[in-house]
Amino acid sequence: MANDRINTAVMDSLNDARVNRPKDVADLRRSGTNASSIPAVQVNNLKVYYDSEAGIVKAVDDVSFTLQQGERLALVGESGCGKTTLGMALLKLTKPPGYIDGGEILIDGRDLVPLNDEEMRLARLAEVALVTQSAMNALNPVMRIEDQIFDGLVDHGIKDTKENMRSHVHSLLRRVGLRDSVARMFPHELSGGMKQRVAIATGTSMNPKVIVADEPTSALDVVVQRQVMMTLSRVQRDTGAAVILIGHDMGLVAQFADRIGVMYAGKLVDIGTVQEIIEDPKHPYTKLLINSVPDLEEKRERLEGIPGIPPPLVDLPPGCVFAPRCPSVADACREVTPRNTAVGDSRWVMCHIFDETVEMAGNTVG
Amino acid sequence: MANLLELQNVTKVFGGGMFSRSNVTIAADDVSFAISADRPSITAVAGESGSGKTTLARLLLGVIKPTSGSVIYNGRDVSKMSGGERREFRREVQPIFQDPFEVYNPFYKADHLLHVAIDKFKLAESEDQRIPLINEALETVGLRPEEMLGRYPHQLSGGQRQRMMVARALLLKPRIILADEPVSMVDASLRATILESIRTLNRDLGISVVYVTHDLTTAYQICDEILVMYKGSVVEQGSVERVIRDPKHPYTRLLVESIPQMRSDRAWEDGAEELMSIDESMVTTGCKFADRCPQVMDKCHDEHPPAFQLDDDRVASCYLYDDMTVANKQAVAT
Numbered sequence: 001m002a003n004d005r006i007n008t009a010v011m012d013s014l015n016d017a018r019v020n021r022p023k024d025v026a027d028l029r030r031s032g033t034n035a036s037s038i039p040a041v042q043v044n045n046l047k048v049y050y051d052s053e054a055g056i057v058k059a060v061d062d063v064s065f066t067l068q069q070g071e072r073l074a075l076v077g078e079s080g081c082g083k084t085t086l087g088m089a090l091l092k093l094t095k096p097p098g099y100i101d102g103g104e105i106l107i108d109g110r111d112l113v114p115l116n117d118e119e120m121r122l123a124r125l126a127e128v129a130l131v132t133q134s135a136m137n138a139l140n141p142v143m144r145i146e147d148q149i150f151d152g153l154v155d156h157g158i159k160d161t162k163e164n165m166r167s168h169v170h171s172l173l174r175r176v177g178l179r180d181s182v183a184r185m186f187p188h189e190l191s192g193g194m195k196q197r198v199a200i201a202t203g204t205s206m207n208p209k210v211i212v213a214d215e216p217t218s219a220l221d222v223v224v225q226r227q228v229m230m231t232l233s234r235v236q237r238d239t240g241a242a243v244i245l246i247g248h249d250m251g252l253v254a255q256f257a258d259r260i261g262v263m264y265a266g267k268l269v270d271i272g273t274v275q276e277i278i279e280d281p282k283h284p285y286t287k288l289l290i291n292s293v294p295d296l297e298e299k300r301e302r303l304e305g306i307p308g309i310p311p312p313l314v315d316l317p318p319g320c321v322f323a324p325r326c327p328s329v330a331d332a333c334r335e336v337t338p339r340n341t342a343v344g345d346s347r348w349v350m351c352h353i354f355d356e357t358v359e360m361a362g363n364t365v366g
Numbered sequence: 367m368a369n370l371l372e373l374q375n376v377t378k379v380f381g382g383g384m385f386s387r388s389n390v391t392i393a394a395d396d397v398s399f400a401i402s403a404d405r406p407s408i409t410a411v412a413g414e415s416g417s418g419k420t421t422l423a424r425l426l427l428g429v430i431k432p433t434s435g436s437v438i439y440n441g442r443d444v445s446k447m448s449g450g451e452r453r454e455f456r457r458e459v460q461p462i463f464q465d466p467f468e469v470y471n472p473f474y475k476a477d478h479l480l481h482v483a484i485d486k487f488k489l490a491e492s493e494d495q496r497i498p499l500i501n502e503a504l505e506t507v508g509l510r511p512e513e514m515l516g517r518y519p520h521q522l523s524g525g526q527r528q529r530m531m532v533a534r535a536l537l538l539k540p541r542i543i544l545a546d547e548p549v550s551m552v553d554a555s556l557r558a559t560i561l562e563s564i565r566t567l568n569r570d571l572g573i574s575v576v577y578v579t580h581d582l583t584t585a586y587q588i589c590d591e592i593l594v595m596y597k598g599s600v601v602e603q604g605s606v607e608r609v610i611r612d613p614k615h616p617y618t619r620l621l622v623e624s625i626p627q628m629r630s631d632r633a634w635e636d637g638a639e640e641l642m643s644i645d646e647s648m649v650t651t652g653c654k655f656a657d658r659c660p661q662v663m664d665k666c667h668d669e670h671p672p673a674f675q676l677d678d679d680r681v682a683s684c685y686l687y688d689d690m691t692v693a694n695k696q697a698v699a700t
Contacts, residue, residue, distance in 0.1 A: 078553050078554075078555055078556075079524070079552075079553045192415075220415075221414035221415050221580045222414070222580065222581075222582070222621060222624040222625055222626075223414060223620060223621065223624045224414070225624070225626075226624040226626070226634065229626075229634075248553045248554055249554070249626065250554060250628045251583070251625065251626035251627050251628045252626040254626065254627070254628045254629060255626040255627070255633075255634040256626075278628060278629070288555070289554070289555065290628070292554050292555045292557075292558045293554050293628050294558065294583045294584050294586070294587040295583060295627060295628060296582075296583060296586055296610065296611075296622075296625065296627065299586070299587060299607075300587060302562060303558040303559075303561050303562045303565070303587060303588070304558055304559075304562070305555040305556055305557070305558040305559030305560075305562070306555040309523055309525070
């Protein structure tokens with residue numbers, strides 16, 4: 001019975017969405033920027049686990065955050081901290097043996113977690129799009145660029161004349177700074193930066209509410225990286241989409257995002273605006289992470305990484321996951337799991353130092 | 367002033383064989399530079415992908431032969447060395463590669479790599495001598511031998527594998543280490559750790575390092591001298607302090623401006639609009655940067671600019687500075 005009721009609710013919401021689904025290019029042009037007060041993304045207590053021989057790997061563990069319409073959030077952390085797993089889960093692209101163990105992913109107010117494969121397929125591209133790390137490999141080498149973009153549109157129920165479709169593709173390409181003639185080219189005729197821009201054009205062809213960009217420039221050099229990030233920036237402004245940028249380059253993130261979320265061992269340990277995180281890092285891990293980034297301001301005597309390595313995500317010790325590497329560790333850290341503590345307007349830190357209810361045995365913030 | 371390793375007017379051309387008339391790639395175009403034997407230095411070779419920096423590293427290693435010009439090690443031409451000399455060269459000039467995953471054979475334990483080096487160069491006469499050598503090398507790069515020995519490559523993290531490569535190079539007591547993008551595959555925290563261990567080799571053990579990279583920030587942090595390359599040519603060369611703090615060549619300026627800095631002001635977005643319209647075409651004569659250069663002049667398209675000496679320790683190949691004297695190429699040593 002309960003199942004039936006949930007199914008009916010899902011069908012209703014799906015029907016609502018279906019009514020509003022764009023049917024041709026003119027509909028697509030009208031969609032996009034809309035002033036809505038619903039958050040673009042609201043993730044509540046999301047858990048993504050992997051089954052392994054050693055036990056359950058908690059790759060994303062109880063993560064919650066909210067992203068307003070048109071906002072840019074960056075997720076940073078060392079490799080293996082769960083940021084890519086989280087990004088993939090937002091599109092429900094988690095592959096077995098991984099699975100979503102619980103929580104909600106509300107995109108524009110609709111929860112994606114209960115959707116079935118077909119519903120999810122329709123939601124991808126139209127509502128939440130992905131720009132991957134290796135966009136160069138995401139393109140089909142034997143198809144012209146325009147045909148690849150048409151594919152996505154047709155698959156999502158867009159029916160229109162060839163001329164209208166083509167002019168839509170041209171406007172998408174122009175938005176990412178490419179000539180119309182690129183539409184008739186094959187991927188091997190384009191440079192790495194151009195391919196990444198084509199990937200951005202494809203990802204935003206249906207004006208999604210959310211763009212997940214997973215290290216979109218990690219294979220590119222600095223000048224091309226700047227071009228690609230500026231492209232993403234411009235497309236984001238044009239479509240009013242919210243962007244989740246996954247990366248480990250703190251400089252890049254600082255130049256692009258509005259807010260930064262710091263992940264460690266599957267948990268979101270620190271979240272705040274770019275200025276707050278960079279100028280006033282709270283979590284000891286954030287401090288070390290920022291300190292490990294070399295800059296051009298001054299030549300340092302020593303380059304310092306973060307001592308130790310992230311823990312294996314199986315059998316995490318009780319208490320704080322960062323305790324074994326933390327310079328300001330106290331007894332409480334090894335026993336009690338820290339809570340998400342508000343330390344300002346939309347600023348959250350998962351650390352006992354900022355939680356007044358936890359006794360820290362004389363430890364002060366360094 | 368003696369030079370330890372030196373490139374003299376080296377040009378390397380790929381392609382253009384018997385059956386292909388077009389598609390010739392000039393990966394190194396009349397490149398000269400030298401590493402001094404007098405004091406250990408760290409030299410950066412910087413540039414974007416396709417600028418020829420890896421080709422330069424392979425030329426320095428003697429893995430490929432120059433089309434014209436010569437690579438000189440300790441006064442001898444590398445391509446004309448005898449077997450014994452070559453063996454010595456191979457021990458004294460050690461590479462560290464970009465990908466710490468591909469250099470290991472997954473069927474052997476990770477320390478197999480260290481044993482092979484000891485065997486090939488006969489560093490130890492007995493088993494008893496072997497272990498202290500390995501332990502010492504591992505400890506120098508900040509690894510604990512008891513955690514490393516007997517483990518398979520897949521059981522080590524990327525940073526541990528890369529530091530083990532540094533340890534292998536160290537074992538051979540080299541005079542020069544050639545690190546080709548050693549940290550481009552690891553995250554920021556490990557990057558700092560690995561670069562610090564490379565810097566230790568230079569400071570404490572007196573090994574000169576050639577650091578090939580596209581990352582100017584890390585180059586600035588650890589290097590003394592820098593060579594900026596663009597499409598096979600050296601466009602600017604000098605002390606890292608001068609070149610990065612006050613770049614003179616328009617290409618170096620573009621590179622430095624494009625570094626995303628960890629600051630809350632958004633300087634990066636300014637002036638980026640003109641970047642969007644770059645047409646990626648090739649030029650054959652003249653300055654290779656002319657079609658992208660904001661300060662391009664007529665003569666830039668006609669003839670390739672020579673290197674002008676801007677001050678004691680810096681040269682730039684750009685006609686903006688043609689009131690300066692043309693640098694004597696052999697004199698530019700680091």
